[in-house]
Amino acid sequence: MNKPKKVSDYKSYYALWLKFKGRDQYLLWFSNEKDGIWVNDKGMVPVWENTEELKSFTIKVGIELEDEKPKCHDLDKVKAFLIKESWEIMANEVLEAWNLFIDLGNSVKDKGFITKDKGSLELYNEIFRLSGLLVTVKPSTLAVLDANYKTKLREILLMGFDLFEKYLL
Numbered sequence: 001m002n003k004p005k006k007v008s009d010y011k012s013y014y015a016l017w018l019k020f021k022g023r024d025q026y027l028l029w030f031s032n033e034k035d036g037i038w039v040n041d042k043g044m045v046p047v048w049e050n051t052e053e054l055k056s057f058t059i060k061v062g063i064e065l066e067d068e069k070p071k072c073h074d075l076d077k078v079k080a081f082l083i084k085e086s087w088e089i090m091a092n093e094v095l096e097a098w099n100l101f102i103d104l105g106n107s108v109k110d111k112g113f114i115t116k117d118k119g120s121l122e123l124y125n126e127i128f129r130l131s132g133l134l135v136t137v138k139p140s141t142l143a144v145l146d147a148n149y150k151t152k153l154r155e156i157l158l159m160g161f162d163l164f165e166k167y168l169l
Contacts, residue, residue, distance in 0.1 A: 017070035036107035091130035101160030
């Protein structure tokens with residue numbers, strides 16, 4: 001008798017558009033109880049140059065790709081913000097990068113990118129609040145963060161970029 005699948009076994013797959021190292025790239029991102037990025041059998045994250053290549057791959061391996069236009073995640077912009085330390089970047093752009101780093105860390109099971117300590121969670125919640133995703137709050141830049149939060153955020157994002165360097169093909 002076949003055992004029924006758990007809800008956590010069902011995933012929705014999406015093309016994720018990424019600007020990274022001056023190039024447009026696409027990853028295969030999935031959503032279910034725990035979001036993530038598709039990794040190959042060597043634990044690495046393949047990237048595709050366009051959505052057509054990604055679609056061909058998903059057909060080949062039997063993954064159904066959701067028909068949704070990808071939104072750009074501009075990691076180059078976030079990286080430039082870290083270099084310049086111009087805190088005028090919008091909170092939602094940093095939040096998207098942070099979430100992507102979390103998804104990658106979970107997918108490759110890399111314990112080096114852990115953001116569950118109390119200070120990180122407080123900072124994440126503050127950036128979420130500033131992002132404007134809550135209807136009652138107008139989107140804001142990160143200029144309003146205090147110096148300690150800015151230092152902590154810089155450390156977290158640099159760890160996330162290191163993770164991308166390590167695992168993206």
